[in-house]
Amino acid sequence: MERKIETFFQKWKNDIIRKPLLLYGPKQIGKTFSVLSFGKKEYKNIVYFNTNNNKDLLNLFKKERSTEKIILNLSLMIGETILKKDTLIIFDNVDDLEIVKVLKIFGSEHSEYHIIAITSHRDKLNKFKAEELQFKGMNEMDFEEYLWAHGEKNLSTLIRESFVKRKTCPFHKVALDLFTNYLRTGGLPEVVAAEKEGKSEYELDAIKQKIIDVYMKETLLATNLIDIQRAVEVIESLPEQLIKENKKFQYGIIGSGKRAKEYEKSINYLVSNQILYRSYKLKNIKSPLSSCKDKDSFKLYSIDDGILYSMLHINYKKLITDDNVKETIYENHVAKTLIENGYSIYYYQSDGKAEVNFVIQNRMGQIIPIEITVKTNAKAKSLSFFMKKHTVVQAFRITENNFSTKKDIRYIPIYATFCLDNNKI
8 A cells, every 4th residue: 555655765765865764653554564665666675674672683783883794794694685775774663772873873974775763662762863863753544545545546636636726626525435434444554454355344343453452552661550550541531531522631531539640651651652642722822832732731632543433432324423423533533634744733712612623833833723513513613713813824624515715714624634734734
């Protein structure tokens, strides 16, 4: 399945000041598969090392600092000739600073060896940061990539054209139906592939549950046993947190007497490692928005719509007929898409409780409010209230309807959220 990251890989390969690349992102999103696929197409050969519990590799990196000797030993270890420019060297499951130190040596020497390292632990990136390396994040398949996987690349192009030219999409109903299917499967490649093969909803749920278990196990790397338990409790409370009308995270849902201070480390760990996403409430509206966040009031979202769909224990009929369920998953979709498009996300609530689902700030510093409405949603006046109170250049209302513009508000169909790219608005 084609992924957007491949375009980046190609630019990285051709960069005259190319450095070793550290690719990071959650487990099960296709990082390793995408790197291997790129390597097969673009290089004469690939050498792959799983660094997890690889003592021979770690011992080599601890004692050797000559790049040519390292390459020689790696060649002997793998039984493959490593060629400058023509071999892609892959280090998977990177979690040890000693390995990163060696990658920095290759970067500092402007080596002609092409190296990609892969990690799932974003919280360790601050330890890994260095000018000798290049960093790139990756996420699960967005709706546009889902369309590509289903042979609908022309439709995705048409959606982007409709967004840019501000005209209606002639295949609106088709796009909306495909998007509803996407919410059911989510963007995890294994689930999308299973759906393409015609697997039943029960089989898709089984795959998603396996992946949920993987994310649960990721909490075992938290700092102590009590934080592990609390991280699991936070994940398990997510469906109930989001299905309620006020989606602010409430500790009481986890259990009676639970306090914010007890869960702070666990929540920070989950967010840092992209197991969950977070949106802070804004105390006021001014630039930069990061200076206005209320650290005690926030919402948490799933990184994948399909996982949330399964955790809510709903079926397809419930999704398309229950506006409360639909609004919950729509909001999750917009949250994750905005974050994966490069934004920090916030929400706004006036004293009168009028809420704008998302407020973002683009690269130009413009503050942009975004409201989600479904057919029977009674909160559609919140955005107008926000615009009267605060000066904004752009505003979006995301609905199930086609593209349009009314009273300085751009109406965007929910399936076109991927068009809200930080480089485009």
